[in-house]
Amino acid sequence: MSGEITKITEAVSRNELVKLTKELISIPSYYGIRDQETEVAKHILAIFQKEGIECRLEEVKDGRCNVYAVLKGTGTGKSLMLNGHLDTIPPYDMADACCPHVSGNKLYGRGASDMKGSLAAMVISMITLKRLNIPLKGDVVFAGVIDEERQSLGSISLLEKGIRTDAAIVGEPTESKICTAHRGLEWYEFAFTGKTVHGGRQQEGINAISKALKFMCVVENELAPRLIERRHPILGNATVNIGVIQGGTQLSTVAGYCSVYLDRRFLPYERYKDIGQEFLDIIERLSSQDADFKCEMKVTQDSIMEGNYVHLAYEIDRNDPFVRLMHNKLSRVLGIDAELSYFPAWTDAALLSNYGKIPTVVFGPGYMACCHSKDEFVEVSQLVESCITYALTAVDYCNQEK
Template sequence: MDIDKLKQWFKCNDRVVSILRELIRFNTSNPPGNEHAIAVYIADWLEERGFKTEVQDIEKGRSNVIACIGSGDRIGMILCGHMDVVPAVGTWNYPPFDGTVVGGRLYGRGSCDMKGGIAAMMAAAEFIAKNGLLSNKGLALVFVCDEESKNKGMRGFIKKRLSADAAIIGEPTGLDINTGHRGFVLVSIKAQGVSCHSSQPENGVNAIYIMADVIKEIRGYAKSLSNKVDKYLGKASLSVGTIRGGNKVNIVPDKCEILMERRLLPGETAEDVIRELREWIGEDHRVTIKSYPELKAAVSEPESRLVKDMADVVKGVLGKKPVIKSFPAGCEASFFINYLKIPTIIFGPGSLNQAHKADEWVAINDLIEAAKIYSLISYRYLRR
C-alpha cells in the first residue's frame, strides 16, 4: 500500500467527520433502537462504493446491515460495530443528535460509543474500494442493532455463519489493542413473604427482611470472587444494581426483588453462577433465583497472529508501541470468538470513560488515526 496516498486521503478531517455527523443524526436510542433507517442509509452508502449489501431485519424497525466487497471466496477481515446508543439523558451543552464540532472534538450521543468506530470503518472501506486495494480475499462490514440491551442483532447475525480470517470490533479503546473481555450474566433474585397490616407485623413475613439476609450472603460471595482470576481478563466480580420491594409504608411487603450482574471468566456459565449463589444463600423455598441469557467471556491471546499484526500496524501509524490489554465491558467479540470461531480484537477511537455520559465526545484526530489503522490492517488481511 502507498502510505503517502493513505496519509493524503485522510489528511482532510471532513472525510471521517462528515460520515460520523450523518450517523449521529439518526436517533437510535435503545430503547427502542429504531436502527432500520440508519441500516438502510449505511447500506446505500456502501452500495455506492461497490459493496454488496443486505439489510437483515431482526424485528420491526430493527435491522443489521451486512456489506461485502471483493471477488475472493473467503473474507479476510470483518469490521464490526453496533448502531444503537443509550438514551441521551442528563443536561447537555451540545445537542445530542447534531454532531457539533468544537476544539478538535465531535460531540453527540454515540460519537464515542460507537458510531465513531463505525464512521472510521466506513471511511477505511471507502479508501480500500476506491483505491483498487482489493485482492484475493473479501472485506466485510457488519453493523448490528440492540448491542446496548439484549444483543438481538448479534444473535441474529451469527445465524448467517459467516466465516473470516479475522474480525475487529470498533468499541472505544483509546486506540489501545484490547484482546478480549469478561462475560456477564444478569440474575434476578426474588423473596416471597406474606403481607399484613404494618401495625401487626408478627402476622406477616417481611420480604425485605428475607432479602436483607440474602444480600448479606451475596456480599460474602462477592468477596470470594477475588480468588477467581484469569491471566488475561482479571478477576470475576458481581454487583447488585437494583432492589424493589413494598408498595406502601403501612403494609408489610410480601415481595422483594434484586437484580445483580455477575462478570464471567472463560469457561464460566450462568448455571455455575446459580449453583454458587445457592451454595451461599442456602435452600430457602421463599427465595427464587433466575438468570437471563449470558454473554460469554472471550479472549484472543496477546501472542496470537492477529494481535501481533495489529500491534505492528498501530505502531507504524501512531509511532509508539501500542498498549495491549483487556476491554472492561462486554461486546460483540463474544459472539465472533465463541460462536463463529473467528480471531477477534477490540479496537476503536474514543475512551470508554466518555461512553453513556452527557456531552459524549470523540477526538477528531482519533477518528482519523483509527480510519488509517482499519485501512492498513484490512489491506494486510485481504492480501494474505
C-alpha cells in the same frame, strides 16, 4: 507495504470522517424509535452504493435492519469482518444529543464514542481501499448490526445466517488500544416472598425484605470475597454487584415481597452454569436453615438472548497472529508501541469469538469514560487513526493466503 501505508494515510480524509460521523449521530437510533436502527443502516447503504461497493440490507426483526457490505477479493486470501453496532442509548440528560458539533479535537453527540465514530471509520476505511483500487486476495466484510445495547439481535442474526470470516474487529471505544479480553455478564433477579400483614401485627407476618437481607449478607460477606480471589492476568478479578432492591408497599405494612437484582461479571475460565449455581447453593442453604425463607432466581428479561446465546466472557491469545499483525499496524500509525489492554464492558466480540469461532479483537476510537454520559465525544484524531488502522490491517491480513 510501505507504499500502501503512505497511500492510505494520505487518502483518508479527516473532513470526510467528521462529516460521516456527524451524519450518523444526526440520525437517532435508540430504543423506542420506530425501526430504531434502520435509517442509519439505509444511510450507510447509500454511501456504499454511491462508491460502487457491494452491499445489502437484511431485516432482523420488526423492521430493524442490519447492513452488510463487502470488498471482494480474488478468493485465495483470508477474510476480515469489521463489525459495529448501529444502535445507541437514548439521549437522557444530553442536550441536543443528535445535533453533533465539533470543538477543537472533540466531536460531541450521542453515539460519538459508542459507536458511530467506529462505524464511520470502518466505512471510510473500506471506501478508501476501493478508491485506491488496492488488490485483495480475501474479502473485507462490513457488518453494521442492530441491538447491541440490549440483546444483540444483530450479531446473533449474522451468526445464525452462517456468516463467518477468518478474523474480525469489533469497533468499540478502546482509546486506540487493542483489547483482547472482557468479562462475561449475567443479570439475575431474586424474588423473595413473605407474608403481608399490618405493621401492628408483625409477629404474624413474614418480612420479605428481612429474608432478602439474609441473602445479600451471604453474597457480600462470603461470595464477593471468593470472587476477589478469582483472578485473571488481564481482567483482574470476578465481581458481583447488588444493583437494585425493590420491596414493600408502605411503612405500616410488613413487606410481603422483595426483589433483588444482581450484576455478575465472570472470567473466561469460569463456566456459565457454575455462575448461577453459586446463587442457587446460597438459596438452598438459607432455605434449609429457615422454613420461611422463600426465594426464586431467574435471569432478568433484559439479559435474555434469543436461542441458547448468553453473555459469555471473551479472550483472544495476545500471541495470536491476527493480534500481532494488528498491533504492528496500529504501532506504525501511532508512531509508538501500541498498548494491549482489556475492555471493561461486554461486547458482541464474545458472540463472534465463542459462537462463531472467529478470532476477534476489540478496537476503535473513543473513551468508555464518556459513553452514556451527557458529554459523550470522540476525538477526531482517533477517528483518523482508527480508520487508517482498519484499512492497513485489512490490506495485510486479506492478502495472506488461506
